[in-house]
Amino acid sequence: MLDKAALIVESFRPTGGPYRLAELAQRSGLPKPTVHRLAAELVRLGWLERTDEGRYRLGGRLFELGSLVPRRRDLREAALPFLQDLFEATRETVHLGVREGMKVVYLERIHGHDALQLPSHIGHSLPLSCTGVGKALLAFGGTELTEEVLSCPLPSLTAHSITAPARLRTALEKTQVSGLAYEEQEAVLGVSCIAAPVFAGGDAVAALSVAVPRARFRPAPLAPAVRTAALGLSRMLRGGI
Amino acid sequence: MLDKAALIVESFRPTGGPYRLAELAQRSGLPKPTVHRLAAELVRLGWLERTDEGRYRLGGRLFELGSLVPRRRDLREAALPFLQDLFEATRETVHLGVREGMKVVYLERIHGHDALQLPSHIGHSLPLSCTGVGKALLAFGGTELTEEVLSCPLPSLTAHSITAPARLRTALEKTQVSGLAYEEQEAVLGVSCIAAPVFAGGDAVAALSVAVPRARFRPAPLAPAVRTAALGLSRMLRGGI
DNA sequence: CGTCTCGTTCCGTGTCACGGAACGAACATT
DNA sequence: AATGTTCGTTCCGTGACACGGAACGAGACG
Known part of the structure; x- marks a missing residue:
């Protein structure tokens, strides 16, 4: 499961997003429901964010951790x-x-x-x-x-x-x-x-x-x-x- | 499980490490075997690194993702x-x-x-x-x-x-x-x-x-x-x- | 030598991750 | 208006695998 989450986060390279759900599913090679569930978890953790239009992008928490x-x-x-x-x-x-x-x-x-x-x-x-x-x-x-x-x-x-x-x-x-x-x-x-x-x-x-x-x-x-x-x-x- | 992994990674704040296994277990509040297993996974993903002395610190992959x-x-x-x-x-x-x-x-x-x-x-x-x-x-x-x-x-x-x-x-x-x-x-x-x-x-x-x-x-x-x-x-x- | 604490391994238990299937909504096409 | 696509989302039965207590060997210390 960690691997799947990492796959999703890594699939934001090299632009950082934002990407739609279907787009993320294709980039990561994971089934759509799986991406939906994991992306929601990652948003809750602050590692991803949702834009106004519901798209996903890398989250501020990741910036803070990366800086450390x-x-x-x-x-x-x-x-x-x-x-x-x-x-x-x-x-x-x-x-x-x-x-x-x-x-x-x-x-x-x-x-x-x-x-x-x-x-x-x-x-x-x-x-x-x-x-x-x-x-x-x-x-x-x-x-x-x-x-x-x-x-x-x-x-x-x-x-x-x-x-x-x-x-x-x-x-x-x-x-x-x-x-x-x-x-x-x-x-x-x-x-x-x-x-x-x-x-x-x-x-x-x-x-x-x-x-x-x-x-x-x-x-x-x-x-x-x-x-x-x-x-x-x-x-x-x-x-x- | 994502929550536990996030707990481990977040427990590196605000210094970025390095920390020993027992130290990480205490900071994150997770049992030692759990930290051991998850930290190994995180190292494999490049989100954590091991120093020469076997201690853990935040990994380069995290820097790259955070920059995006x-x-x-x-x-x-x-x-x-x-x-x-x-x-x-x-x-x-x-x-x-x-x-x-x-x-x-x-x-x-x-x-x-x-x-x-x-x-x-x-x-x-x-x-x-x-x-x-x-x-x-x-x-x-x-x-x-x-x-x-x-x-x-x-x-x-x-x-x-x-x-x-x-x-x-x-x-x-x-x-x-x-x-x-x-x-x-x-x-x-x-x-x-x-x-x-x-x-x-x-x-x-x-x-x-x-x-x-x-x-x-x-x-x-x-x-x-x-x-x-x-x-x-x-x-x-x-x-x- | 006894006694810590360390990192690591084992393994039986039970949970929760998994993703196919189905759904309604929004939009495009005819 | 009717139909077809593609979207994001929800449901749920199944089974894989995360979990962590217990145990172990290795050092450090006194």
Whole structure:
């Protein structure tokens, strides 16, 4: 029964709803009466909500619980000042992400009034190989991780996404030397990205990135900014001041 | 069974863990074998995680789902640029909060390197009457809400929290005139706060605030900044540019 | 060595989750 | 107006499985 409830809640990905009952039944693959009963329970618990028109969406209780998740909250809290610095220095959209399996999950995204239309929402996950943050995590995540990623077919989000293992391997080697990962229209058309890894004792635990419209993407001024922010956060996580 | 699972997950508030099995059993009020079985299920679903020492904490899946909650995500997304403006103008800790029943829930908090030690974490809830954001929501949340709050004993977080209904009523009236809510050491000692409501068609749907160490709290320059940000967000929510 | 408390496993009992079937309402089609 | 669809909801007999007291082995402590 927990599994069924989880199936229903998970079927709200990646939009969060709202969905109608029949829609939920189809997305979750459960019979309609079952969804009806469980959804009512979940609403009672505050994990789902009903809109005025009777549709279901994820509930506020879930937001509150999700905000408490220690591994996420602590890292975000520590990183926020550095993300602020990076944003103020670049005036562009900045990201904080961590690795979760073969994906990158975004913990924070900061932007100004000219927000880019990006797939990198907080809590969303994207393939490691298609994003700046992902490549930074991949380059400093150990060789066995690299080999595992390269052993599977590389997913692609746009026509520019890297799908040739050799090309990805070369890019990762460059990143390992420079400490910076680049991404050009591989996640979304028209947007380029530069990223740097965050260390906490040997392995990369997170990465920062700056996403910029391709038209005005100039790596030279961005590189020191993102590197500085990432190093500052690394030092903070190591317990420094 | 869903209720029991929810009881377990909710028993992680407000810290997020980690807790040992016996600790969880005590906090949730459930028998130890029941917690053991359900917690294992929840771990399998990714809603809980086990630390190296075998303790339980809230899991990453919960963070991802919580980030999708539409009512929270959309408002946060719309507000973020204005929060940025407010932070850059004041260089102090800024908040975005909404009302949830008789409490205020914080959706976002932005700060620099000199972060204040505040109880206003994202996803946390505090009494309406003890916070700047809460008072702003209360003053513009309709008379029936005000009366309902005033009809209960007013909670207090510090010795400065307002507990006299008459004092709160006066403060709310002043807020209704000025469009600004003040709070002085009512949530945490040594911190003052100024807040402004965000409107989206008549009623206040959210509020912004700036929290400042009492020693350097100067309302004069903060007031126009927080008012400007709140009005800008209101206009944006009304569909403006 | 005795005595805690811990996390974990077992298993008989009884409950309540399950979902096919049926229903009325709302809407679309003819 | 009549018919057909699809919706959300309710009912209820069946059987799977959630339940938790009891017991167990492992450490920690004195």
